[in-house]
Amino acid sequence: xxxxxxxxxxxxxxxxxxxxxxxxxxxxxxxxxxxxxxxxxxxxxxxxxxxxxxxxxxxxxxxxxxxxxxxxxxxxxxxxxxxxxxxxxxxxxxxxxxxxxxxxxxxxxxxxxxxxxxxxxxxxxxxxxxxxxxxxxxxxxxxxxxxxxxxxxxxxxxxxxxxxxxxxxxxxxxxxxxxxxxxxxxxxxxxxxxxxxxxxxxxxxxxxxxxxxxxxxxxxxxxxxxxxxxxxxxxxxxxxxxxxxxxxxxxxxxxxxxxxxxxxxxxxxxxxxxxxxxxxxxxx
Amino acid sequence: xxxxxxxxxxxxxxxxxxxxxxxxxxxxxxxxxxxxxxxxxxxxxxxxxxxxxxxxxxxxxxxxxxxxxxxxxxxxxxxxxxxxxxxxxxxxxxxxxxxxxxxxxxxxxxxxxxxxxxxxxxxxxxxxxxxxxxxxxxxxxxxxxxxxxxxxxxxxxxxxxxxx
Numbered sequence: 001x002x003x004x005x006x007x008x009x010x011x012x013x014x015x016x017x018x019x020x021x022x023x024x025x026x027x028x029x030x031x032x033x034x035x036x037x038x039x040x041x042x043x044x045x046x047x048x049x050x051x052x053x054x055x056x057x058x059x060x061x062x063x064x065x066x067x068x069x070x071x072x073x074x075x076x077x078x079x080x081x082x083x084x085x086x087x088x089x090x091x092x093x094x095x096x097x098x099x100x101x102x103x104x105x106x107x108x109x110x111x112x113x114x115x116x117x118x119x120x121x122x123x124x125x126x127x128x129x130x131x132x133x134x135x136x137x138x139x140x141x142x143x144x145x146x147x148x149x150x151x152x153x154x155x156x157x158x159x160x161x162x163x164x165x166x167x168x169x170x171x172x173x174x175x176x177x178x179x180x181x182x183x184x185x186x187x188x189x190x191x192x193x194x195x196x197x198x199x200x201x202x203x204x205x206x207x208x209x210x211x212x213x214x215x216x217x218x219x220x221x222x223x224x225x226x227x228x229x230x231x232x233x234x235x236x237x238x239x240x241x242x243x244x245x246x247x248x249x250x251x252x253x254x255x256x257x258x259x260x261x262x263x264x265x266x267x268x269x270x271x272x273x274x275x276x277x278x279x280x281x282x283x284x
Numbered sequence: 285x286x287x288x289x290x291x292x293x294x295x296x297x298x299x300x301x302x303x304x305x306x307x308x309x310x311x312x313x314x315x316x317x318x319x320x321x322x323x324x325x326x327x328x329x330x331x332x333x334x335x336x337x338x339x340x341x342x343x344x345x346x347x348x349x350x351x352x353x354x355x356x357x358x359x360x361x362x363x364x365x366x367x368x369x370x371x372x373x374x375x376x377x378x379x380x381x382x383x384x385x386x387x388x389x390x391x392x393x394x395x396x397x398x399x400x401x402x403x404x405x406x407x408x409x410x411x412x413x414x415x416x417x418x419x420x421x422x423x424x425x426x427x428x429x430x431x432x433x434x435x436x437x438x439x440x441x442x443x444x445x446x447x448x
Contacts (some may be wrong), residue, residue, distance in 0.1 A: 001328040001347075005286040008306030008352045038348045039330050042309075051306065053353055079342070103418030105333060105396070108342040109349070188417040189331060 003041035010053045014166065017052055018141055021164045024050040030166055032075055032114035035106050036123075060113070060168060065090055070172045074113025078102070081112065091172060093179035093199065097128050100183045100195075116149070117167040119157040122191030126153060127221035128181060131197035131213035134172040140165035153220035177201035177208075178284030182276035183215070184268050186259065192216040193259040194269040196248075196276035200231065202284035207231045210277075212244065217252040217269050224251040227273070236281045244277060245270040291355045295320065296364030310346040310354050311335040314361060322362035322391040326420065333419035336392035337361045343399040345418070362391035365398055373443070374398055374436040383432030385423035393419050397433050405441055409434070 011017050021028050028050040031037050040046035054060060060075035065086055072081075081087060081098040088095045101124050102110060115125040116136060129136075129149035136147050138161050149170075152160045161167055176199075183195035195215035201208040210228040215221055226247035234240035254265035288303040293313075300318060314320040314337070323346055326332035335347040338360040346359075366372035374394045377383065384390040393416065400407065400415040407415060412433050413426070421429060 001325075003307045003309075005305060005307050007286050008289060008350065010352075010355075034350075034353065035330060035348055038309075038350070039328075041307075042328055042347075055353065103333070104400070104415055105336060105343045105345045105418040106330065106348075109344060188414075 001042050003038070004044060004047065006041075006048050006051045008051050008053065010056050012056050013058055014139060014168070017054065017057060017166055018139070018164070020050065020052050021166070022141055026163055028052055030054055032111040032117075033077060033106075033109035035102070035110040036114060036118050036120065054166075063087060065174075068174060070174065072112050072170045072172070074111060074117075074166075074168050074170070076112050078107035078110050078112070078115070079104075082107065091132070091175050091179075093128065093132070093175065093181055093197065096179070097124055097181035097183075097197065100124065100181065100185075103189045106189070112170055113167050116152075116170060117159065117161060119153065119159045120191075121153075121156055121219055121221065122216050124181070124183065124192065124195060124215055127195065127213040127215035127223075128197045129170060129172070130221050130223035131199055131211045132172045132175055133211065134170050136161075136167050137169040137171065138162075138165040138167050144168075146171070150223045156219040175199050178280040178282065180276040180279035180283070182272050182279065184272050194254075194265060194272045196269075196273045198273075198276040198280040200236075200277065200280040200284050202281070205235050207234055207236050207240070207281075207284075210244075210280075212248065212273070212277075214248060214252055214269060214273070217254045217265060219253075219255075222248075222252050224248045226251060231277065236277065241274050241277060245273055248273050289352050289355070291351050293351070293354055293356075294358045296360060304351050306350060306352045308351045310337070310344075310349045310351050310359075313351040313354075314346060314359070320361050320363055323395075324388050324391060326388065331420065332389070332392075333396060334389050334392045336396045336419060338395055338399055341399075341402075343396045343418070360395070362395050365394060372398065372436075373439045374401070374433070377432040377436035377439065378429070381428050381432040381435055383424065383429045389419060389421045389423075393421065393429060397436070401433070401437055401440060405437060405444075407433070407437065 029048045030052045060073040062073045064071040078098045134149045184193045200210045210231040212227040213223045227244045230243040324334040326334035330348045
């Protein structure tokens with residue numbers, strides 16, 4: 001419950017954040033909503049001698065939508081996502097997923113940027129962002145770069161972001177077609193036993209394209225290109241569903257924990273993916 | 285020991301000013317520094333919501349925020365919602381509909397419910413249960429908490445209509 005002592009900073013701009021990161025190196029961490037980092041600090045699982053609070057940094061809290069893409073600032077909260085009428089229109093899967101994350105209090109504080117940058121495979125947004133082929137903008141002392149969500153996750157808590165880089169925004173190409181975020185969990189606020197993000201485009205009666213990513217079934221989110229490919233050109237009938245599930249099971253690598261043994265997780269992953277595809281297809 | 289910070293807060297309408305270590309969690313500021321002991325601590329993993337307060341119009345678990353983060357903020361606790369001589373309709377309804385037993389979750393429950401009813405003055409049962417899902421209760425089984433919030437919503441809406 002009691003975090004170790006640290007120095008606290010609340011810079012007003014990104015230049016201030018970067019100079020603190022440069023000065024303190026590995027000893028510094030940025031904090032967004034604090035709802036993963038503070039719990040870890042309270043359990044002394046995270047040691048953060050210098051804590052940089054991003055709440056006053058300009059330019060991180062906007063949502064911009066144009067004809068091609070959505071840009072979500074890193075400090076946009078889950079509650080902001082849920083309450084954003086335009087976003088609900090152009091990318092309803094974001095709201096559907098955000099409503100399955102944590103609980104009301106946590107959603108007022110927890111941010112999109114924190115969720116995707118955290119690196120915990122339990123987080124829901126990383127798989128969702130892989131499904132949507134989003135990219136993450138990071139800024140460091142050498143400037144800015146974009147990292148595709150599908151290349152961002154290397155292992156549990158290991159991402160392509162360097163320690164002295166800050167994730168500033170998430171860009172999502174405007175999604176098309178039907179969508180679903182389906183999550184099996186033990187209770188409100190739990191990380192998924194298995195979850196699936198599906199975005200699917202129908203042309204006539206057949207599937208023109210499908211994107212599928214899975215949450216908390218490996219030490220990273222899993223974008224399953226093969227599962228999506230298994231649906232393309234089909235009428236998303238029983239055979240196609242079975243093929244997509246089989247392809248997905250070849251890509252995930254769950255481990256046993258309190259949520260169940262590996263065989264159970266594979267079983268649940270298959271059920272969840274079927275439900276997600278069926279719902280997305282019905283909306284396509 | 286890190287450098288103490290100068291922190292200013294408005295709590296239940298009253299300005300507070302003090303020096304605290306950055307690691308001081310807001311729940312400890314409220315309880316131990318300011319003697320506002322209605323908000324409680326029920327866990328160390330940010331699940332239970334017994335520490336819920338309203339910060340700048342949003343329900344926040346004060347165990348998962350440093351006082352330093354809340355510097356400059358307006359905080360409302362159960363004590364600011366109403367007291368024995370001026371019960372808020374939610375407090376009245378929790379009493380009337382047996383929405384509490386041990387009372388440990390109640391300050392967080394009512395503080396959260398007041399924010400919920402501000403955002404959604406006519407919630408369905410399902411919306412109440414979902415909107416209160418960040419608050420755990422060991423005694424009531426939730427049923428009477430839902431009834432209490434429904435009753436308070438009805439009461440508050442009637443009062444609002446009468447005032448218009």
